[in-house]
Amino acid sequence: MHELSLAENILQLIEDAAQQQHFTQVEAVWLEIGQLACVEHESLRFFFNSVKKDTIAQEAKLEIITITGQGICDRCHQTIAVNSYDMACPRCGGYAVTITQGEEMRMNALEVK
Template sequence: MHEMSLMESVIEIVCETARQNGASTVKSVRLDVGVLSHVSPDALVFCYEAVRHGTIAENAALEINRIAGEGWCLDCTKTVALEERFGACPDCGRLRVQMTAGDELKIKDVEVI
Protein backbone atom coordinates (compact mmCIF):
# COMPACT_ATOMS: atom_id res chain seq x y z
CA MET A 1 0.00 0.00 0.00
CA HIS A 2 1.85 3.10 -1.23
CA GLU A 3 -0.58 5.36 0.65
CA MET A 4 1.32 4.60 3.88
CA SER A 5 4.60 5.99 2.57
CA LEU A 6 2.76 8.94 1.00
CA MET A 7 1.07 9.80 4.28
CA GLU A 8 4.32 9.38 6.22
CA SER A 9 5.87 11.95 3.89
CA VAL A 10 2.89 14.30 4.26
CA ILE A 11 3.08 14.17 8.07
CA GLU A 12 6.85 14.69 7.99
CA ILE A 13 6.50 17.74 5.71
CA VAL A 14 3.60 19.19 7.71
CA CYS A 15 5.29 18.79 11.10
CA GLU A 16 8.68 20.06 9.93
CA THR A 17 7.15 23.09 8.22
CA ALA A 18 5.02 23.85 11.27
CA ARG A 19 8.06 23.68 13.57
CA GLN A 20 10.13 25.88 11.24
CA ASN A 21 7.40 28.49 11.49
CA GLY A 22 7.20 28.42 15.27
CA ALA A 23 4.03 26.35 15.62
CA SER A 24 3.63 23.82 18.40
CA THR A 25 0.44 22.14 17.20
CA VAL A 26 -1.11 21.29 13.85
CA LYS A 27 -4.91 21.72 13.95
CA SER A 28 -5.80 20.62 10.43
CA VAL A 29 -4.31 19.36 7.19
CA ARG A 30 -6.01 19.76 3.82
CA LEU A 31 -4.88 17.69 0.83
CA ASP A 32 -5.74 17.87 -2.86
CA VAL A 33 -5.89 14.37 -4.35
CA GLY A 34 -6.57 13.89 -8.05
CA VAL A 35 -9.07 11.26 -9.15
CA LEU A 36 -6.50 10.00 -11.67
CA SER A 37 -3.65 9.78 -9.15
CA HIS A 38 -4.20 6.12 -8.25
CA VAL A 39 -4.35 7.13 -4.59
CA SER A 40 -7.27 5.92 -2.47
CA PRO A 41 -8.70 8.62 -0.17
CA ASP A 42 -9.98 5.91 2.21
CA ALA A 43 -6.51 4.37 2.42
CA LEU A 44 -5.00 7.83 3.04
CA VAL A 45 -7.40 8.38 5.95
CA PHE A 46 -6.55 4.96 7.39
CA CYS A 47 -2.81 5.64 7.09
CA TYR A 48 -3.22 9.13 8.53
CA GLU A 49 -4.71 7.63 11.68
CA ALA A 50 -1.66 5.38 12.00
CA VAL A 51 1.19 7.80 11.30
CA ARG A 52 0.12 11.00 13.08
CA HIS A 53 0.38 9.58 16.62
CA GLY A 54 3.27 10.99 18.61
CA THR A 55 3.63 14.03 16.34
CA ILE A 56 2.49 17.63 16.67
CA ALA A 57 -0.26 16.68 14.20
CA GLU A 58 -1.62 13.99 16.51
CA ASN A 59 -5.01 15.68 16.96
CA ALA A 60 -5.21 17.39 13.57
CA ALA A 61 -8.26 16.98 11.38
CA LEU A 62 -7.68 15.72 7.83
CA GLU A 63 -9.66 16.99 4.85
CA ILE A 64 -9.24 15.50 1.39
CA ASN A 65 -10.41 17.46 -1.64
CA ARG A 66 -10.86 15.37 -4.79
CA ILE A 67 -9.60 17.06 -7.97
CA ALA A 68 -11.32 16.11 -11.23
CA GLY A 69 -9.37 14.86 -14.21
CA GLU A 70 -8.82 17.42 -16.93
CA GLY A 71 -6.75 17.68 -20.08
CA TRP A 72 -5.94 19.79 -23.10
CA CYS A 73 -6.76 18.23 -26.46
CA LEU A 74 -4.01 19.05 -28.94
CA ASP A 75 -6.30 18.33 -31.89
CA CYS A 76 -9.48 20.24 -31.06
CA THR A 77 -7.68 22.73 -28.75
CA LYS A 78 -10.17 22.41 -25.91
CA THR A 79 -9.92 21.80 -22.21
CA VAL A 80 -11.83 18.57 -21.58
CA ALA A 81 -12.81 16.36 -18.68
CA LEU A 82 -10.79 13.15 -18.36
CA GLU A 83 -12.21 9.99 -16.84
CA GLU A 84 -8.99 7.97 -17.25
CA ARG A 85 -5.29 8.52 -17.85
CA PHE A 86 -4.41 8.56 -21.53
CA GLY A 87 -8.08 8.61 -22.44
CA ALA A 88 -9.52 9.90 -25.68
CA CYS A 89 -10.86 13.41 -26.04
CA PRO A 90 -14.61 13.26 -25.32
CA ASP A 91 -15.22 15.84 -28.07
CA CYS A 92 -13.13 14.67 -31.05
CA GLY A 93 -12.25 11.10 -29.98
CA ARG A 94 -8.53 11.47 -30.63
CA LEU A 95 -5.89 10.35 -28.17
CA ARG A 96 -3.66 13.43 -28.13
CA VAL A 97 -4.80 14.78 -24.76
CA GLN A 98 -2.30 16.20 -22.28
CA MET A 99 -3.42 15.75 -18.69
CA THR A 100 -3.51 19.10 -16.87
CA ALA A 101 -5.26 18.13 -13.63
CA GLY A 102 -6.35 15.08 -11.71
CA ASP A 103 -3.07 13.31 -10.99
CA GLU A 104 -1.88 15.48 -8.11
CA LEU A 105 -1.35 14.78 -4.45
CA LYS A 106 -0.43 17.98 -2.67
CA ILE A 107 -0.72 19.63 0.68
CA LYS A 108 -3.16 22.47 0.05
CA ASP A 109 -2.87 24.09 3.46
CA VAL A 110 -2.21 23.49 7.13
CA GLU A 111 -3.73 25.22 10.16
CA VAL A 112 -1.37 25.54 13.10
CA ILE A 113 -1.20 27.18 16.53
Protein backbone atom coordinates in the same frame (compact mmCIF):
# COMPACT_ATOMS: atom_id res chain seq x y z
CA MET B 1 -1.06 0.89 -1.83
CA HIS B 2 1.79 3.37 -1.51
CA GLU B 3 -0.44 5.59 0.64
CA LEU B 4 1.63 4.71 3.71
CA SER B 5 4.62 6.44 2.09
CA LEU B 6 2.44 9.42 1.24
CA ALA B 7 1.19 9.59 4.85
CA GLU B 8 4.83 9.49 6.06
CA ASN B 9 5.72 12.28 3.66
CA ILE B 10 2.76 14.36 4.86
CA LEU B 11 3.91 13.93 8.47
CA GLN B 12 7.44 14.93 7.46
CA LEU B 13 6.14 18.13 5.83
CA ILE B 14 4.16 18.90 9.01
CA GLU B 15 7.22 18.36 11.21
CA ASP B 16 9.34 20.55 8.94
CA ALA B 17 6.71 23.27 9.15
CA ALA B 18 6.52 22.93 12.96
CA GLN B 19 10.24 23.66 13.26
CA GLN B 20 9.88 26.77 11.11
CA GLN B 21 6.60 28.09 12.44
CA HIS B 22 6.77 27.00 16.09
CA PHE B 23 3.42 25.35 16.56
CA THR B 24 2.76 22.44 18.86
CA GLN B 25 -0.50 21.01 17.65
CA VAL B 26 -2.12 20.49 14.27
CA GLU B 27 -5.90 20.64 14.01
CA ALA B 28 -6.33 20.10 10.28
CA VAL B 29 -4.24 19.27 7.21
CA TRP B 30 -5.45 20.56 3.84
CA LEU B 31 -4.48 18.49 0.84
CA GLU B 32 -5.17 18.86 -2.86
CA ILE B 33 -5.32 15.46 -4.55
CA GLY B 34 -5.92 15.23 -8.28
CA GLN B 35 -8.53 12.86 -9.62
CA LEU B 36 -5.85 11.21 -11.79
CA ALA B 37 -3.23 10.96 -9.04
CA CYS B 38 -2.70 7.37 -7.99
CA VAL B 39 -4.15 7.93 -4.49
CA GLU B 40 -6.94 6.12 -2.67
CA HIS B 41 -8.37 8.70 -0.27
CA GLU B 42 -9.68 6.21 2.27
CA SER B 43 -6.37 4.35 2.27
CA LEU B 44 -4.50 7.63 2.78
CA ARG B 45 -6.78 8.52 5.73
CA PHE B 46 -6.23 5.07 7.22
CA PHE B 47 -2.45 5.34 7.04
CA PHE B 48 -2.39 8.97 8.17
CA ASN B 49 -4.37 7.96 11.27
CA SER B 50 -1.75 5.26 11.90
CA VAL B 51 1.37 7.40 11.46
CA LYS B 52 0.09 10.50 13.29
CA LYS B 53 -0.09 8.74 16.69
CA ASP B 54 2.19 10.32 19.31
CA THR B 55 3.13 13.18 17.01
CA ILE B 56 2.12 16.85 16.90
CA ALA B 57 -0.45 15.81 14.31
CA GLN B 58 -2.20 13.25 16.49
CA GLU B 59 -5.39 15.34 16.63
CA ALA B 60 -5.23 16.43 12.99
CA LYS B 61 -8.06 15.86 10.57
CA LEU B 62 -7.32 15.35 6.88
CA GLU B 63 -9.27 17.69 4.61
CA ILE B 64 -8.90 16.42 1.05
CA ILE B 65 -9.86 18.68 -1.85
CA THR B 66 -10.26 16.71 -5.09
CA ILE B 67 -8.95 18.45 -8.20
CA THR B 68 -10.87 17.29 -11.24
CA GLY B 69 -8.94 15.92 -14.20
CA GLN B 70 -8.62 18.09 -17.28
CA GLY B 71 -6.71 17.87 -20.53
CA ILE B 72 -6.37 19.11 -24.10
CA CYS B 73 -7.13 16.66 -26.89
CA ASP B 74 -4.07 16.37 -29.14
CA ARG B 75 -6.31 15.88 -32.20
CA CYS B 76 -9.14 18.41 -31.88
CA HIS B 77 -7.40 20.73 -29.38
CA GLN B 78 -10.47 21.03 -27.18
CA THR B 79 -10.21 21.24 -23.41
CA ILE B 80 -11.96 18.20 -21.98
CA ALA B 81 -12.71 16.73 -18.57
CA VAL B 82 -10.57 13.62 -18.00
CA ASN B 83 -11.64 11.20 -15.27
CA SER B 84 -9.34 8.32 -16.26
CA TYR B 85 -6.29 7.76 -18.47
CA ASP B 86 -8.12 5.38 -20.83
CA MET B 87 -10.77 7.97 -21.67
CA ALA B 88 -11.27 8.95 -25.30
CA CYS B 89 -12.02 12.58 -26.23
CA PRO B 90 -15.83 12.87 -26.16
CA ARG B 91 -15.71 15.19 -29.21
CA CYS B 92 -13.43 13.35 -31.65
CA GLY B 93 -12.76 9.94 -30.03
CA GLY B 94 -8.96 10.41 -29.88
CA TYR B 95 -7.04 8.85 -27.00
CA ALA B 96 -4.07 11.23 -27.15
CA VAL B 97 -4.75 13.82 -24.48
CA THR B 98 -2.27 16.13 -22.80
CA ILE B 99 -3.21 16.27 -19.13
CA THR B 100 -3.29 19.83 -17.78
CA GLN B 101 -4.80 19.23 -14.35
CA GLY B 102 -5.69 16.40 -12.00
CA GLU B 103 -2.34 14.76 -11.17
CA GLU B 104 -1.64 16.97 -8.13
CA MET B 105 -0.61 15.66 -4.71
CA ARG B 106 -0.06 18.80 -2.67
CA MET B 107 -0.22 19.93 0.92
CA ASN B 108 -1.85 23.34 0.81
CA ALA B 109 -2.14 24.49 4.37
CA LEU B 110 -2.23 23.54 8.01
CA GLU B 111 -4.54 24.70 10.75
CA VAL B 112 -2.39 24.83 13.88
CA LYS B 113 -2.27 25.91 17.50
